[in-house]
Amino acid sequence: MDDDIELPLFDLVEISMATNNFSPANMIGEGGFGPVYRGNLSTGREAAIKRLSNESSQGLTEFKNEVNLIAKLQHKNLVTLLGCCIQGNEKMLIYEYMPNKRREDDGSDHRSSTILSWKKNFEVVMGVARGLVYLHQDSKLQIVHRDLKASNILLDINMVPKISDFGLARIFDGDEKKLQQGESSERIEGKFSMKSDVFSFGVLLLETVSGKRNTRFNHTDHHHNLLGHAWLLWNQGKAMELMDACFNEDSIIESQVLRCIHVALLCVQKFSEDRPPMNSVVLMLANEGGKLPPPKEPGFFLERSLDNVNKSSIITSNEEINISESRVTITQLVGR
Incomplete structure (x- = not known):
């Protein structure tokens, strides 16, 4: 050694x-x-x-x-x-080695009949949230993941979620403070904070509910991505329409789904100071009776052409994150 x-x-x-x-x-x-x-x-x-x-x-x-x-x-x-x-x-x-993983890039949104139940999906996102609380707070090291996405959430033999690639951004954090993701042609440049991870978790949560990719989302009535679509449905009082039809209706707890959507929208709010810390996210998801504040408009929710997307950004009071077309990946779970 x-x-x-x-x-x-x-x-x-x-x-x-x-x-x-x-x-x-x-x-x-x-x-x-x-x-x-x-x-x-x-x-x-x-x-x-x-x-x-x-x-x-x-x-x-x-x-x-x-x-x-x-x-x-x-x-x-x-x-x-x-x-x-x-x-x-x-x-x-x-x-x-994790025998199961989130498969996020097979070119489609929905998976096979092996899609996990809503209950298991909820347990997975709760596990991810608790892992982030540990990184941000409980470890005393205040680690910002910077690259939270579905492909970095692995599942062990018991389908317990485990976050991977935490800490690696520090190793690749050069003088220019740039993180490059060759896997998705993504580039994020700017000042990262724990609230950047909160935003990514919010997207992950919306994708888990909907079974849809954020950046591949298309709708005949508008040009928003998944974040924008969720925001529109929320304001129209139709948030449950976001729910993935592949989930068995008997396993769905409507109040829990609505709370997940509500918390996700709080996480993806445009300004970082409006986003809750991850320890609050865990409490909000777990406490069915707790009252939640109304969400504000999300950041980065308009679908843009490939020519303009690299210039799109989320501007906050203390961070700037430039995000390319492949910012977010699918969160549906497949055991294998």
Whole structure:
């Protein structure tokens, strides 16, 4: 074990063998931080190996410090970091392997008959919310995820949600404060805050209710994306029309669905100071009898052409987030 690293340090040869020399057949994902491979470690344990790209401007000492910080983050709704590999130009993070995942990019909105029930979907979003509370507050480290989306929410064998990629933005946070997501051609530039994560959670919540992608959403009566559509239905008193028809009606608790939509709209309000902190979000979702404030207009809810979308932005009193066409991904859940 490296004296500077507070968790197991894996040898490159072992990781190469575990992934069949980083075979394309072993690759289970690819994002802005680099590809992810499924591998079998020498202990027999399955692992997810994230092979980081070389775009980080950090030196080796800074990288080790950030890895140690990530290793300190322990919560039931966060993916566990098992160790790392630092050898030559290679920097890899080894995580526990999740047998189930959110599949967000197969070109369609709805999934197969294996779509989870509304009850399970609600449990998943509650788990994600609690994981964010831990990152923002309970860990004492005040970590901003910066890239919360469906593909970063994994499900273990018991369908417990676990947030992945937390802390990685710090490693790739160069002088220009830029985070790039190659997976979705997304670029977010500006000052991130915990309220940025709150906004992303709100979108995730609306997508969970509707089974629709925000940026792929189309409606014959208007040109809004999913956020705008939800806002229109809310103001018309027709919020339940947002509900995904694939959910079994017998499993739906209407008051719970309406509360989810209400809380989601509070999370995606245009100005960051209007958005609730994540600990309040958890309380609002869990407390059926609690009174909620009326939501204000969402940020970034108009559908724009591809020529203009890179110039679209959410302007808040203390942050500016420029968001491209592929900002948000689907949140429907499929066990596999």
